[in-house]
Amino acid sequence: MGESIDVVVVGAGQAGLAVSHELGRAGIEHLVLERGRIAQAWRGRWQSFCLVTPNWSVQLPGFPYRGSDPDGFMPREEVVGHLEGYAAACDAPVREGIAVSSLERRSRGFRLETSAGSLEATDAIVCTGAYQRPHRPAAATSLPEDLLKLDVPDYRSPSELPAGPVLVIGSGQSGCQIAEELHQSGRTVFMACGRAGWSLRRLGDRDFFWWAREVGDLDDLSSSLPSPAARLGANLQASGHGGGHDLHYRTLQHMGVTLLGHFLGTEGRHARFAPDLADSVAWGDERNAQFMERIGRLLAERGLPSIEIPKPAPLDARAPESLDLTGFGAAVFAGGFRPDYGSWLRCPEAFDELGFPIHEDGTSSVVDGLHFAGVHFLRKRKSSLLIGVGEDAAMVASRVAGSRG
Numbered sequence: 001m002g003e004s005i006d007v008v009v010v011g012a013g014q015a016g017l018a019v020s021h022e023l024g025r026a027g028i029e030h031l032v033l034e035r036g037r038i039a040q041a042w043r044g045r046w047q048s049f050c051l052v053t054p055n056w057s058v059q060l061p062g063f064p065y066r067g068s069d070p071d072g073f074m075p076r077e078e079v080v081g082h083l084e085g086y087a088a089a090c091d092a093p094v095r096e097g098i099a100v101s102s103l104e105r106r107s108r109g110f111r112l113e114t115s116a117g118s119l120e121a122t123d124a125i126v127c128t129g130a131y132q133r134p135h136r137p138a139a140a141t142s143l144p145e146d147l148l149k150l151d152v153p154d155y156r157s158p159s160e161l162p163a164g165p166v167l168v169i170g171s172g173q174s175g176c177q178i179a180e181e182l183h184q185s186g187r188t189v190f191m192a193c194g195r196a197g198w199s200l201r202r203l204g205d206r207d208f209f210w211w212a213r214e215v216g217d218l219d220d221l222s223s224s225l226p227s228p229a230a231r232l233g234a235n236l237q238a239s240g241h242g243g244g245h246d247l248h249y250r251t252l253q254h255m256g257v258t259l260l261g262h263f264l265g266t267e268g269r270h271a272r273f274a275p276d277l278a279d280s281v282a283w284g285d286e287r288n289a290q291f292m293e294r295i296g297r298l299l300a301e302r303g304l305p306s307i308e309i310p311k312p313a314p315l316d317a318r319a320p321e322s323l324d325l326t327g328f329g330a331a332v333f334a335g336g337f338r339p340d341y342g343s344w345l346r347c348p349e350a351f352d353e354l355g356f357p358i359h360e361d362g363t364s365s366v367v368d369g370l371h372f373a374g375v376h377f378l379r380k381r382k383s384s385l386l387i388g389v390g391e392d393a394a395m396v397a398s399r400v401a402g403s404r405g
Contacts, residue, residue: 005031007400008112008121010103012038012094014060015374016127017083018390020092021061022397028404031121032092033114035099039083041129042076047157048181049076050240052173053209053385060086061390071207073240104346105367123369123400126345126357130376130384133340136333137169139265148330152178155332158185164329165189167271169263171196171280172234175334176247179257180239190323191252192263192273193280194335196234197287198248203295204307207244208236215294218382228354231377232336237284249281250313260319271323278317285312339375362396369403371396 007023009016012034023030034040051058056070063086074082087094099115109122134151143149148162152174158181165188168179175191183189199208212218225231239247253259261274292309299306339355342348350366352358357372361379364370373392374384382388 002117002119004120005029006121007031007123007125008033008110008119009125009127010100010112011127011129011374012087012092012096013041013127013129013374014039014083014086014386015129015384015389015393016125017086017090017092017094018061018393019125019127019373019396020094021063021086021090022390022393023400024090024092025062026397026401028397028401030093031119032094033098033100033112033119034094034096035115037096038087038094039080041131042079042083044153045076046152046155046178046181047076048241049177050074051079051386052235052238052240053387054207054240054244057209057213057385057387058082059387059390061393063089071244073244100344102344102346105370109369123371123403125371125373125396125400126341127372127374128341129374131337133338134333135335135338137263137335139263140169140333142266143271143331144266144269144325147325147328149333150330151333158182158187161187162329164327166329167192167323167325167331168334169331170194170334170336171237171249172334172336173237173239175332176237176252177239177241178332178334179252180241180247180255183252183255183257187329188258189256190258190260192260193249193277194234194262195280195283196237196248197291198237198284199288199291200310201238201244201246203309208238211295211298212291213387215291215298217291217294218380218385218388220381222377222379222383225377228352228356231354231356232338234336249284250315253315254313258320260323261321266325269325271325273319273321273323275319275321277319281315281317288312361399362392363399371400 007030009019009032012032016032020032051073055065055072058065102113110124112119166182168175168191171193179189179191237248261276264272347367350364358365362372373396376384383392
């Protein structure tokens with residue numbers, strides 16, 4: 001490549017494209033590098049994947065959803081198409097198929113090594129997504145060597161897994177959706193559960209995501225979390241399939257998925273699980289109750305009629321603490337993701353102990369000229385979402401513009 005550019009944006013997902021839109025509006029020369037194709041991370045989702053958030057929440061700057069099904073949930077291909085249309089509409093200067101292997105600070109600006117050569121830039125905006133490195137518990141290494149082990153990004157469909165029962169380790173949105181799909185395909189499914197919030201898909205005549213926006217849940221600041229580690233918590237259990245429906249511990253147990261406690265490890269072919277399923281369910285129920293309280297306060301503040309909120313259905317929290325894995329087809333790890341900047345971004349001082357950027361409104365507080373967008377809970381709960389990434393993109397672009405007088 002061997003060239004210089006004022007601003008380089010790494011990643012062409014919703015964050016990188018939103019940043020590009022805002023930089024373009026400010027008249028700032030820039031280049032967007034994408035290791036694969038536009039919306040590559042979305043392309044890599046499993047075959048039946050669809051949004052969990054409604055289509056109306058796709059609110060990228062200058063390119064809101066204008067389709068005919070605002071209350072629907074876009075499947076994977078439509079999400080990719082929407083982002084491709086966004087890139088075309090704002091004439092984003094994207095170069096596809098260019099992987100960045102390293103980014104390091106120079107005396108003035110940055111040097112990037114890429115699959116197409118080196119590049120110099122004054123500012124670098126990192127938009128490599130909220131879901132970077134799949135997380136596996138330390139006990140994962142104890143599973144039998146001959147058992148197929150997959151992370152969520154590697155899962156495609158039930159038909160691609162070997163015959164036999166499946167153990168899903170992790171119970172956030174992806175884990176619940178994969179467990180449901182596997183069960184519906186005729187598989188026997190066991191799911192190791194952790195702490196995850198949940199909600200009914202619809203409350204009154206509104207989707208729960210509408211309520212989350214209205215009560216201010218999406219604008220909860222990262223500084224309001226009980227601890228920095230809370231950024232790693234699971235998203236609310238729910239599904240957008242079939243027009244959107246409830247999907248949580250109770251619905252999974254009702255359909256026939258066997259719920260287990262935390263995965264502790266394996267001795268021989270016997271997997272062990274903690275006796276903590278009841279505690280995990282109670283934790284999720286408490287978060288649900290807090291969400292319902294926020295809705296109740298909103299209704300009172302706006303003078304709106306109350307809505308009926310049914311109490312959670314009973315759940316049998318008795319769970320096996322040992323499971324013979326003989327004959328199992330696969331184990332699918334769905335325990336969330338962790339930041340992965342350290343593998344290529346040569347500025348270790350720019351990140352906290354969990355690997356998240358140390359920043360102010362998306363601009364590094366440690367490394368001049370380094371910025372971030374699309375990070376989970378970068379500023380707010382919605383920072384990496386299609387409804388919120390534009391707000392952070394505008395702030396970052398404004399700071400870049402301001403540094404140029």
